[in-house]
Amino acid sequence: MFMTKSTRIFGANSVKAKRQKQSGRWEKNKLAHFLRLPLYFLMALLCILGSPVLAKVPNSINPLFKLPINSQTSLAIVTDPTSLLDQGKILYDTGNFAKAVEVLEQAVQAYRQDGESLPLAATLSNLSLAYQQLGAWNQAQQVITESLNLLKAQDKNQNLQIFAQALDIQGRLQLRTGHAEDALTTWQQTEEIYRQVDNQSGVVRSLINQAQAWRSQGFYPRAIKTLDRVSQTLKSQPDSREKTVSLRSLGDALLVVGDLKRSHQALEESLTTARNLQSTVDITASLFSLGNHARQEKNKATAIAYYQQTIAASPPPLIKVQAQLNLLSLLIEDQQWAKLQTLLPLIESQLNQLPPSRASIYALVNYSQSMTKVKTRVLQASSNIYYFKSGIHDSATLLASAIQKSRSLGDKRAEAYALKSLGSLYEKTGQWSEAQELTQKGLALAQSSNAPEITYALEWQLGRLLRVQKNINGAIAAYDAAVDTLQSIRRDLVVNKDVVNQDLQFNFRDSVEPIYRESVELLLKSQEGKSDQKILEKARQRIEELQLAELDDFFQEACLQGQKVPLDQVVDKDNPTAAILYPIILQNELQVIVKIPKHPLESYTTPISHTAVEELLVDLRKNLVNPTATKTVQKQAHQVYNWLLQPIESKLQKSGVDTLVFVLDGPLRNLPMAALYDGKQYLVEKYAIALSVGLQLLNPKPLVQQQLRALTAGLTQPPPGFSEFAPLLAIKSEFDGITKAGVSTTSLLDGDFKKKNLESQISGASFNIVHLATHGQFSSRLEDTFILDFDGQINVKDFDTLFRSQSKTIVELLVLSACQTAAGDSRATLGLAGAAVRAGARSTIASLWQIDDESTAMFVSAFYRELKSGKISKAEAVHRAQLQLLKHPNYKAPSFWSAYVLIGNWL
Numbered sequence: 001m002f003m004t005k006s007t008r009i010f011g012a013n014s015v016k017a018k019r020q021k022q023s024g025r026w027e028k029n030k031l032a033h034f035l036r037l038p039l040y041f042l043m044a045l046l047c048i049l050g051s052p053v054l055a056k057v058p059n060s061i062n063p064l065f066k067l068p069i070n071s072q073t074s075l076a077i078v079t080d081p082t083s084l085l086d087q088g089k090i091l092y093d094t095g096n097f098a099k100a101v102e103v104l105e106q107a108v109q110a111y112r113q114d115g116e117s118l119p120l121a122a123t124l125s126n127l128s129l130a131y132q133q134l135g136a137w138n139q140a141q142q143v144i145t146e147s148l149n150l151l152k153a154q155d156k157n158q159n160l161q162i163f164a165q166a167l168d169i170q171g172r173l174q175l176r177t178g179h180a181e182d183a184l185t186t187w188q189q190t191e192e193i194y195r196q197v198d199n200q201s202g203v204v205r206s207l208i209n210q211a212q213a214w215r216s217q218g219f220y221p222r223a224i225k226t227l228d229r230v231s232q233t234l235k236s237q238p239d240s241r242e243k244t245v246s247l248r249s250l251g252d253a254l255l256v257v258g259d260l261k262r263s264h265q266a267l268e269e270s271l272t273t274a275r276n277l278q279s280t281v282d283i284t285a286s287l288f289s290l291g292n293h294a295r296q297e298k299n300k301a302t303a304i305a306y307y308q309q310t311i312a313a314s315p316p317p318l319i320k321v322q323a324q325l326n327l328l329s330l331l332i333e334d335q336q337w338a339k340l341q342t343l344l345p346l347i348e349s350q351l352n353q354l355p356p357s358r359a360s361i362y363a364l365v366n367y368s369q370s371m372t373k374v375k376t377r378v379l380q381a382s383s384n385i386y387y388f389k390s391g392i393h394d395s396a397t398l399l400a401s402a403i404q405k406s407r408s409l410g411d412k413r414a415e416a417y418a419l420k421s422l423g424s425l426y427e428k429t430g431q432w433s434e435a436q437e438l439t440q441k442g443l444a445l446a447q448s449s450n451a452p453e454i455t456y457a458l459e460w461q462l463g464r465l466l467r468v469q470k471n472i473n474g475a476i477a478a479y480d481a482a483v484d485t486l487q488s489i490r491r492d493l494v495v496n497k498d499v500v501n502q503d504l505q506f507n508f509r510d511s512v513e514p515i516y517r518e519s520v521e522l523l524l525k526s527q528e529g530k531s532d533q534k535i536l537e538k539a540r541q542r543i544e545e546l547q548l549a550e551l552d553d554f555f556q557e558a559c560l561q562g563q564k565v566p567l568d569q570v571v572d573k574d575n576p577t578a579a580i581l582y583p584i585i586l587q588n589e590l591q592v593i594v595k596i597p598k599h600p601l602e603s604y605t606t607p608i609s610h611t612a613v614e615e616l617l618v619d620l621r622k623n624l625v626n627p628t629a630t631k632t633v634q635k636q637a638h639q640v641y642n643w644l645l646q647p648i649e650s651k652l653q654k655s656g657v658d659t660l661v662f663v664l665d666g667p668l669r670n671l672p673m674a675a676l677y678d679g680k681q682y683l684v685e686k687y688a689i690a691l692s693v694g695l696q697l698l699n700p701k702p703l704v705q706q707q708l709r710a711l712t713a714g715l716t717q718p719p720p721g722f723s724e725f726a727p728l729l730a731i732k733s734e735f736d737g738i739t740k741a742g743v744s745t746t747s748l749l750d751g752d753f754k755k756k757n758l759e760s761q762i763s764g765a766s767f768n769i770v771h772l773a774t775h776g777q778f779s780s781r782l783e784d785t786f787i788l789d790f791d792g793q794i795n796v797k798d799f800d801t802l803f804r805s806q807s808k809t810i811v812e813l814l815v816l817s818a819c820q821t822a823a824g825d826s827r828a829t830l831g832l833a834g835a836a837v838r839a840g841a842r843s844t845i846a847s848l849w850q851i852d853d854e855s856t857a858m859f860v861s862a863f864y865r866e867l868k869s870g871k872i873s874k875a876e877a878v879h880r881a882q883l884q885l886l887k888h889p890n891y892k893a894p895s896f897w898s899a900y901v902l903i904g905n906w907l
Contacts, residue, residue, distance in 0.1 A: 081110035085123060088130070097133040104130055108143075118159060121150040125166040128173065135355020137177055137409060144170050164193040164202060171209060175216065178358045178411035184213035201242070204230055208246050215253055218453075224253045231266075244273040244282045252289050255296055258782055264293055284315030288323050295326065304330055318359055321350045325366045332373050340374060356405040361414045364405075365421045368398040372425065395425055416445035416454050423461060436465045456485035460515050463522075472526055479519035483542065486512065486549060508553045516546035521586045524603070536601040540582045540593050543665060544694045547833075551693070554782055554834050555797065567661065567692060571597045575873075575907060578659040579652055580692075583644055585610050585666045594648050596655050604647040616640070617667045618826065624675060625849050627893040637677040637894075645676065645683070659688040659875050661906060669829040670821065672848060674882060675898035684886070684898070688879035690906035693833050702907040708868060710738060711761050713748040714773030714818075719792050725775040728818055730853040734773050737861025742868045743769070753790050759802050768812040770803065770841070771860075776819035778831035778846075784822060785831035796831060799838035812905075813874065814841035817860055820850045833903065842905040843874055855896045859885055875906035 084107035091100035104127040111120035124147035131140035148170065151163045171186035187209040194202030207230050214223040227250040234243045251266035267290050274282035291306030303326075310323040324347045331339050347367055354360035372395045399422040406415035419442030426435035443458040463478030520539045527535040571578045576597040584591040590606045590613055620636040623629040645652075652660075660683070662673050673691075674684035683689065712735050718725040731749070739745050746765065748757055753774070762770065776787035786793040794802065803811050816835070821828035829848070836844035845863075847856075862881035866872060872880070878900060885897035 081107045081114065081119065081123070084110060085126070088126060092126075092130055092133075097130050100130045101127065101134065101136075117150050117154060118162060121147045121159075121166065122162060124150070125169050129169050132169075132173055132176060133355070135357060135360075137173070137356070140173055144173060160193055160197050161199065161202075164190045164197075164199075167193070168205070168209070171213075175213060176357050176359070177409050178413055180213045180216040184210055184217075187213060204233060204242055204246075208242065208249060211246075211249055211253070215249070215256075220253045220256050224250065224257065227253065239273045239276045241277065241279060241282060244270045244277065244279065244286065247273065248282070248286050248289055251293070255289075255293055260293065260297060260783060264290075267293055280313060281316060284310050284313045284319055284323075287313065288315070288319055291323065291326065295330070300330055300334070317350055317353055318363070321347060321354065321360075321363050324350065325363060325370065328367075328370050332370060344371075344374075356409055358409070358411055358414045361402045361405050361409075361411070361418060364398050364402040365418055368395040368402070368425075369421060371395050371398070372428070396422065399425065412445045412449040413451045413454065416442040416449065416451060416458070418442075419445065420454060420458050420461060423458075423465075427461065427465060432465055432469050436462065436469075439465060452485050452489050456482045456489075456515070457511065459485060463518070467522065472522065476519070476522050476526065479515065479522060482515050483519060483545065486515070487545065508550070512549060512553070513546060516542055516549070517584075517586060520584055520591075524586075524591055524605075531600070531602060533600055536593055536603055539584070539591075540601075540663075543582060543584050544663065547663075547665075548694060550830060551834055551837060554780070554830055555838070567663075568595055570907075571595060571661075575659070577657055578661055578906065579655070579657045580661045580663065581644065581648075582663045583665055583668055585613055585668070590643050592644055592647075596648075596651060596657065599655070602648075606643050608643075613643075614667050614826075617671060621667075621670050624672070624898065625895050627895045630893050633675065633894055634677045637675050637682075638679055640671070641676040641678050641683065646678075649678070657687070659690065659873070659906060661690045661692055663692050663694070667826055669833070670826065670848070672894075672898040672901055674900075675894040682886070682894070682898075684879060684882050688873070688875040688906070690875045690878075690902045690904075693837060693903065702873060708743045708769060708864075709765075709767050710743050710745045710769035710771050711748070711758075711765070711767040712738060712745050712771045712773070713753045713758055713789075714750075715753055715775070715788055715790060716750055718775060719788055719790055721792065722775070722788060725788065726850075728773060728775070728853055730857045731773045733854075734817065734857040734860050737857055738771065738864050741861060741864035743864055751790050755789050755791065755794050755798070755802065758789070762803060762811070768810070769815070770811050770813075770839075771815040771817065773817045773856075773860075774819075775850075776816055777822050778819060778828050778835065779822040780825050780827035780830045782831075782834070785834060787816065787819065796835045796838055799835060800840070803839040803841060811839065811841040812843065814839050814844045815860075816844070816846040817856055818850065819846050821848050832901075836903045844903045845874075845878065846901060846903070847899040848901060849895075849899050851896060851899050852891075855885060855888075855891050858888070858891075859897070859900060873907050875902055878902045 084103055088100045088103040088107060091097075091103060104123060107123045108120065108127060111123055124143045128140045128144035128147065131137075131143065144166065147166050148163070151159050151166060167186050167190045171183040171190070174180075174183035174186060187206050191203055191206035191210070194200075194206055207226055211223040211226040211230075214220070214226065227246055230246045231243075231250055234240070234246060237243070247266045247270035251263045251270060254260075254263035254266060267286060271283065271286035271290065274286050287306050287310040291303045291310060294300075294303035294306055307323045307327040307330075311320055311327070314320075315323070324343060328340065328343055328347065331343065351360070351364060351367060354363065399418055402418040403415055403422065406412075406418055419438050423435045423438035423442060426432075426438065439458055439462045443455065443462065446452075446454040446458055459478050459482035463475045463482060466472075466478055467475035520542050523535050523539045523542070567580050571580060579597065580595040582593040582595075584593070588607065588609055590608055591603060592605075593601055593603045595601055616636060616639060620633065620640065623633050623636065660673070662668075664671075664673075669691075673689050674682065676683040678686075714728065714731040714735065716729060716731050717727050735745070735747055735749075746761060746767070748754075748761065761767070772787060774788050777784060779785045782797060783795065785796040787796075788794075803814065814836070819832075821832065832846055832848075835846070851859075859881050862884045863877050866877040866880045867874065882897045882900060885891040891897060
């Protein structure tokens with residue numbers, strides 16, 4: 001924020017003007033008389049890396065005054081402080097920050113000699129801004145503190161606005177040095193002052209700054225709410241840097257929470273505004289954000305193009321480095337070694353020019369990790385051990401520099417992150433004791449600075465190091481701590497849904513899931529040869545925690561909460577003919593934990609690699625949808641049967657079990673357990689089958705005790721824009737079958753089937769069944785999981801408000817009779833589980849793939865007839881309906897009857 005000598009009376013006149021306006025005596029001419037120069041804010045980009053993998057670019061406002069300086073103004077040394085201030089402004093704008101510091105220091109001395117406190121305070125603020133650009137944080141802090149002390153000593157009514165402008169600069173310093181909470185408090189104070197002096201433009205800037213502080217702490221939804229409000233305020237106003245920065249910041253935040261469509265729209269609008277303003281800084285920043293967006297959408301070519309445009313557009317050094325680093329990681333993925341050789345020295349030269357800040361520290365860590373990957377790939381390709389070790393040495397040097405810079409800043413979070421990375425580097429080279437020492441130091445810093453996203457990673461790293469050193473108990477304790485930290489993040493999601501952790505969101509599969517699996521593997525190995533009930537219970541609970549964490553990551557909020565009943569209690573007391581199976585896919589084995597009613601837990605293991613398991617499961621899933629591949633299906637399904645059930649089959653038969661409840665893991669969730677084959681029979685021919693998302697059920701009770709009242713809704717033709725979906729001409733027959741079964745129904749068909757009508761019906765009537773005969777898709781991506789209505793699509797995220805109405809009647813059963821999992825998506829059933837959870841229904845029936853229209857109608861009619869009999873469970877009703885299809889001459893193939901799955905309460 002550059003303040004001129006004229007600003008010394010700005011605050012006084014602003015307050016006076018406000019009072020005159022309130023009393024009806026607004027005198028513009030007097031205000032104009034006192035202001036020699038117009039004052040404007042210039043926004044600068046403040047870049048902070050939130051992840052070593054995908055560089056994020058939060059933005060902050062740099063409240064820098066633009067002065068209408070004549071382009072011919074001399075840069076010669078002058079003694080007039082006002083001229084010195086003008087000269088400093090020119091030097092600052094041209095990026096000559098070191099020279100700007102020299103000139104501003106002269107202006108400070110001149111004002112000290114004149115004894116003019118207000119212009120001295122303004123100039124000190126400007127000097128702090130220039131020091132910040134050089135990374136001279138101690139000097140920047142000293143002069144901004146002096147500036148604020150001078151202003152506090154003055155009559156507040158005379159310097160309120162100048163005080164707010166100085167606070168803006170202090171907030172910028174606090175955020176750049178890793179003190180986001182302090183920055184937030186500072187910018188909340190500036191907002192209050194700007195409101196007091198009726199400066200709406202200042203209020204807008206303060207709100208944008210606050211959003212950046214929220215974002216840096218992980219409060220993305222809160223930041224989005226603030227930025228949405230700002231964008232609406234600025235929408236009808238002329239293009240400005242406030243507008244382009246707020247839109248870009250909004251787009252970045254929306255990207256983190258997974259709203260890719262809105263994110264892209266905001267970023268495109270930001271780029272258009274920046275181009276209209278011809279602001280190079282903002283053009284390059286928006287291009288960079290669009291590159292990150294394309295990368296998140298897995299559009300690698302587009303991401304590379306945006307990063308290249310960013311680099312070519314001469315952005316500020318930090319943005320340029322971040323774009324180069326993101327480009328580097330993509331080139332590594334594609335193994336484009338020739339391009340890497342050109343890019344690496346450019347990045348090194350840029351890194352060396354960056355002043356120390358959290359952003360530059362994260363950039364150093366990012367670069368060191370990329371270098372290690374490059375050298376590892378070269379090692380694999382050439383077996384050049386010396387070259388690899390040289391690369392490790394280079395990376396270690398970079399990380400040591402990052403640690404030193406963190407310490408000079410006093411940024412414990414950045415230091416913890418750099419220590420983690422250096423410890424990981426030593427772990428790769430087998431230097432266990434050194435790696436452990438670094439990891440423990442980093443862990444202490446992360447815990448003391450309340451950085452759970454770094455803490456859990458360090459605890460995991462410590463667990464790996466202790467395990468390889470044969471300290472199994474210590475390793476288990478470290479893994480337990482990592483899981484507890486992840487669980488605390490989940491609890492934060494429950495308490496405060498504004499919290500979103502972007503590191504976990506972007507890297508769940510690589511950085512979260514392995515912790516749970518490795519922890520379970522450690523637990524089970526620690527009790528080999530024994531049948532320790534506590535260990536088995538802990539292992540299956542850990543797998544449940546993994547599945548709940550997956551759902552939380554899918555929705556970016558905690559999903560399963562509330563009073564629930566453990567499954568063991570259900571089978572031991574309420575349903576003693578049901579057994580529960582927990583298959584767990586580990587690195588080199590498939591472990592199954594079984595609960596048979598009235599019996600303790602037991603387990604058995606098949607030694608097999610997870611890749612071999614996944615390859616067979618993927619192949620079987622492809623064959624299941626092919627009616628002509630029955631023999632291949634039986635052969636492959638027999639293998640899976642032997643893994644999951646053959647060791648326990650005799651005990652199941654002796655126990656009188658007639659229902660199997662599976663809590664499935666990984667790619668097993670893509671398979672219908674009904675299709676497993678023992679060599680003579682399918683599993684569905686022997687048992688009723690249900691799936692459970694977790695180890696507990698929400699207030700389980702049978703549906704057969706209640707009168708059946710169903711809301712049915714369906715589309716015979718897909719809505720415009722969804723021509724890839726075929727007509728569902730048998731829907732009327734399907735609905736007739738429900739009615740003929742004796743179920744009381746209310747129908748919404750075609751044009752009546754709209755989201756608003758569905759919501760109105762559910763909230764206004766007491767339906768315990770909602771049956772939707774419409775196309776839908778389940779995917780591992782939230783935005784690609786939906787059902788179709790007459791107007792288009794209803795996203796699964798909307799199920800929360802759609803089905804959990806104000807009606808006191810809980811939806812006992814949700815049926816999705818024409819949905820399918822997304823083709824080629826190995827984790828698509830995550831969307832199916834999400835739909836079941838989001839709807840809040842006690843039970844959900846859905847299809848894993850699109851089934852013949854007429855066989856669907858036959859299955860639905862049979863299911864409701866059995867359910868209406870009032871003597872059997874929902875699982876048994878599904879079982880009998882599937883058997884009817886299996887016995888039909890046209891529908892014997894598993895592709896017709898096995899796709900239907902029951903999730904949740906099977907009673």
